[in-house]
Amino acid sequence: GDSVTQMEGPVTLSEEAFLTINCTYTATGYPSLFWYVQYPGEGLQLLLKATKADDKGSNKGFEATYRKETTSFHLEKGSVQVSDSAVYFCALNVGGADGLTFGKGTHLIIQP
């Protein structure tokens, strides 16, 4: 079946550090890929997405590139802020009716 693997953390960084959160996947078809963010006490929000190979999704300074050859969709940001502290979920959908398959989430903590 489909699956998503990501580091769980917590990942602790200092403000202005460079961020990478790794995400790899296995899929039975050609998936769309997503990153969602969950701030404390809230539901998940779509951060960015990519629907085909070599596409780059970007939003709020975060970027991720759909790499079909390595089945990866790593999340990056050049300079993190305290307000980026949250849980980040990588997810995929192969177009079926059963919705998204999520990774277990990566807890990111940014210290001032």
Place this chain on the structure above:
Amino acid sequence: EAQVTQNPRYLITVTGKKLTVTCSQNMNHEYMSWYRQDPGLGLRQIYYSMNVEVTDKGDVPEGYKVSRKEKRNFPLILESPSPNQTSLYFCASSLRAGGASLHFGNGTRLTVT
């Protein structure tokens, strides 16, 4: 404002006492879904609905029921809750299934004693 509204936000109940968690969306979305979030397990899908009167099981449907009598509402029913259903529950919707981005509610934290 476009949103998915879940109620209640917090619920403490006892084993065996039937409960319903409501979910409503105001975006005319066809697709709705319920997830549970547990530490170390991430999000797992309970049930989903492609449209009115069309529902199907997700990955962890045991102990849950759903209904979709109207497009905007998708309640989650626990007929006889057990302690292993203590979790954080999220309702989500999207325009359609198959790649469309999900909009999530703010969650319902359920404790079953």
